Amino acid sequence: MGENFPYHVAIIMDGNGRWAKQQGKNRTYGHYIGSNVVDRIVEAAIDEGVRYLTLYTFSTENWKRPKSEIRFLMVLLKKQLVKKRDLFLKKNVRFGVIGEIDSFDEQIRENIEGLIEATQNNTGLRVNLALNYGGRYEIVRAARQIAEEVKRGDIDPNQIDEGLFARYLYAHDIPDVDLLIRTGGEKRVSNFLLWQISYAEFVFVDKYWPEFTRDDLRAAIEEFKRRKRRFGGL
Numbered sequence: 001m002g003e004n005f006p007y008h009v010a011i012i013m014d015g016n017g018r019w020a021k022q023q024g025k026n027r028t029y030g031h032y033i034g035s036n037v038v039d040r041i042v043e044a045a046i047d048e049g050v051r052y053l054t055l056y057t058f059s060t061e062n063w064k065r066p067k068s069e070i071r072f073l074m075v076l077l078k079k080q081l082v083k084k085r086d087l088f089l090k091k092n093v094r095f096g097v098i099g100e101i102d103s104f105d106e107q108i109r110e111n112i113e114g115l116i117e118a119t120q121n122n123t124g125l126r127v128n129l130a131l132n133y134g135g136r137y138e139i140v141r142a143a144r145q146i147a148e149e150v151k152r153g154d155i156d157p158n159q160i161d162e163g164l165f166a167r168y169l170y171a172h173d174i175p176d177v178d179l180l181i182r183t184g185g186e187k188r189v190s191n192f193l194l195w196q197i198s199y200a201e202f203v204f205v206d207k208y209w210p211e212f213t214r215d216d217l218r219a220a221i222e223e224f225k226r227r228k229r230r231f232g233g234l
């Protein structure tokens with residue numbers, strides 16, 4: 001596949017609510033359809049040769065939404081964690097999570113752990129869901145853990161470099177993002193993967209997430225391949 005390929009694709013799956021409104025439905029209907037779109041994009045990512053897929057599913061800021069929408073999202077998440085099991089096993093997907101899952105109820109946490117365990121020996125695509133995830137918090141959390149180790153005398157401050165710091169992030173065994181896709185038309189990062197996107201290529205798609213197709217993923221990858229990444233060099 002060569003060097004110019006996005007091994008790590010991260011997606012901000014935005015626009016569920018606006019899509020549903022456009023259909024004359026409640027926002028929650030958009031979340032439901034959006035959760036099924038994840039299946040076809042996982043399959044497409046595998047077919048394209050992507051190795052890591054990180055999906056922004058619920059941000060630390062999303063708690064600001066109305067209680068009723070949050071309640072729906074939690075029920076949906078609980079069900080999807082069970083429903084995705086067959087697909088992930090069939091497709092050799094290894095599942096993971098980034099974010100503070102302590103804030104979720106016990107059933108969701110059990111379903112998360114169950115899916116991680118069921119897929120832990122799979123060797124194909126790694127799918128990471130960002131759940132109660134915030135990029136700034138991830139960095140603060142790492143700083144706090146490193147500070148604790150310094151206090152204990154296990155780390156000398158002079159040892160702290162980018163490599164060491166990155167080992168304290170949620171997914172320390174996953175490489176930086178190559179390609180960041182955002183659906184829904186907004187052109188912003190919304191606190192997603194701040195550390196890991198420092199040299200990512202951005203593709204903004206003017207479609208709502210429920211409308212996103214395999215061809216859209218393929219087009220984003222083709223766009224990526226046409227870009228010239230310089231990483232500050234020439």
Ligand code: IPE
Binds near residue numbers: 014015017059062
């Ligand atoms: C993304 O869709 C899903 C979540 C943030 C949970 P939105 O719910 O943000 O949909 P829009 O952007 O309001 O249309």
Ligand code: IPE
Binds near residue numbers: 012014056058190
């Ligand atoms: C980002 O979308 C979060 C997820 C897709 C989970 P938002 O809809 O929360 O982002 P803003 O509010 O438009 O920045």
Ligand code: MG
Binds near residue numbers: 014015016184
């Ligand atoms: Mg949104």
